[in-house]
Amino acid sequence: MSPPEEQRESVEQFARRSGEWLAANMPRLTSEPVHERRDDIWDRQRELQRMLWDGGFAGICVPRDYGGLGLPVEYQRAFTAESLPYELPFYLGTPTFSIILATLLDFGTHEQKLAHVPGILRGDTIWVQFLSEPSGGSDLAACLTRADRREDTWVLNGAKIWSSAAEACDFALCLARTNWDVPKHRGLSVFILDLRAPGVTIEPITQVNGNHTFCQEFFDDVVLPLDALLGEVDQGWTVTTALLTHEREGVGGSSPYVSGRNLLAPGSTVRTNPAAVLARSLGIADDPVARQLVGEQRMSDLVQRGLVERVSVGVRTGSLPPSAAALLKLYTAGASVRRTEIAATLAGEGGVVWSPGDVETQERADKYLIRQADSISGGTSEIQRNIISERVLGLPRELAADRDVPYREVRQSSRARTD
């Protein structure tokens, strides 16, 4: 599958060749990449990924059978290190590469991988995962979207929500219930869903700040071929658990399938304190209350860097269990709340009323209005505290009224039942 070690170029040779190719072919970054949602951003991602493919640098750790280079992870890390000054398809990193590609490689049949992996590596397809549901909140396994076997097809009905940029995507991995006579986790399956299939409706969600980062989707009798099933039937929770592990790798920056810098990884080594910049621009850098907030911002960023190190080393050496990643999630959620609050406080009166066209102030106000988002998405802070207390500290688990009960008999939110 991968070249025998003796014929392979060394990591150093690969790094040198990568650096030369990047310099000759990829655009240099002129400023920090930001989470912009420009209209053409997804076309740009496809184009950049296609450049990597044409240059022979797509899918460095993906097996050669499926279009990759089949190299060990050190080669990917070396490429990423060389790539830092250049624009890469950052927005494909998570979820398409770190989560979806990794899960397809874990659970896909040879035919499924042949059908989908090369398209991802070429930049032809962008993927999203459909997990959360309008009724479900943080309890992902409380899935009410259903897939029913009808002759030689599966028929999908239900709704999903909080999927990132689904309107720009081509395919999804979709969690659905295939068996209602067994307990919650044992009747789920994961499907590969073509988003252009008849019966799929995608609607962007307008957030408080006017952005459309997320979508919701509705499925009305969507017919799927039998080979759309990923993994075994009714074993979808196993697939989902692996997918969520890949999500943590993607967010934490340890995925072997992502090229380029990780925009999501916490613990940045940037030295500029955004609160100091703001305080100075507002002319309040001498105000003692403002200075406390400026100091707190710097403290918060540096403590986060320390916690990232502590958790990653702890998990690697076994002094902390893998679920300790929840510590990081809980910290960053709280830090994000404080960051918006510090900025809103520093901005004062001028932060709530501004001149037309003052985009910077408006963005700061919008960030404050949506400050709880990081404490909600990807598992609320309350769920993280459950995970930490139960799986890291070993305290008694919460009572679950759906444990070992056929899912058909489990009570649902009043407007949620679909069967």
Added chain:
Amino acid sequence: MDFAPTDDQELFRATARSFLEREAPLATVRSWIDRPDGFDAGWWRQAAEIGFTSFLVSEEAGGGSLSGRGLDDLLIVAEEMGRLVSPGPLVPANVVAGAVSTSATRQQRERLLPGILSGDHVPGWCSGVEVEVVVDGDDHHFVLRGGASLVEAGAQAQEVLVTATGSAGLTQFLVPVDAPGVTVTPLVGIDLVRRFARLDFGDVRVDRSSVLGQVGRAGPALQHQRLVALVLQCSETTGAMSRVLEFTLDYLGDRYAAGRPLSSYQVLKHYLADMKLWLEASRGVTALAARAVHDQTDEAEELVRAAAAYVGEHGTELVQKAVQLHGGIGITWEHDLHLYLRRVSLNRNLGGTPAEHLERLAELSLQQLETS
């Protein structure tokens, strides 16, 4: 960069822990409360023999580190001492040992280091600059005047390291406590076994052999000493936090209300999850700070101040929350919680309060904007 502990460090941690548990359990620490020095001299000599005073001293000078990073090794000592709220002059002994090892003349080293390394000699360290050089006319002698308001082990020390201002700049002196003109006034502190004293220098005459390092050039050395002291305090507090969290978890597992363990109530579980986060974040930032101080990077002070502000605030908060979780028993003299609360409260304010560290962080952030 990686701070996974080495095998030698793991082994040393186990040795230090079993030594402290055997020779200075909490019952023993309580029995030392009434001693004037707060600890048993023989016990400190044993601690020194294990290595509690040698990690910041170079190998040539009789010390040595386990990992090549002496401050990392010393953090283990501090953390283990924090777990049992141990007494003993951890900070002054190591700060002075490190300073002497780095900057002393051979004569000074030979006079001071063997005693510190063996634990026979307890040095004092004045963290502030409250003393003035009033005479440095003829290059051969200096006259020091002023006070040092808060000197750990000041009444136990035979010799203190004090920083004085003068026309030449900052200079550090090693001054025998029995020198004519030095007055020692023992103080009473929130911690029951850590001793502090006020030292007054009433025109104390010292000669050139008392100067540590170069006359007028002690600024960076004092800064380094302060950062080392703060990192050690942070590490000691994380040790206390970790032990308090352990016995609080045990207590809440054993105690039942309405037929179920307290540890099964979600609101209490969520408090404990927050406490675990504070502990691991404190450990993480302290370890980063220690690395930066050892490597003397340009972020060292920022990381130390961030650690001191965060650990100071969350160390006391964790122990106070543990008192809340224990209920009434938590505010009794009989329960050990107050010993921990005393230690973390001491460390929270010593060398600067969290608010003072934040102010300095703001200053550094704003300076950074000017230079970038």
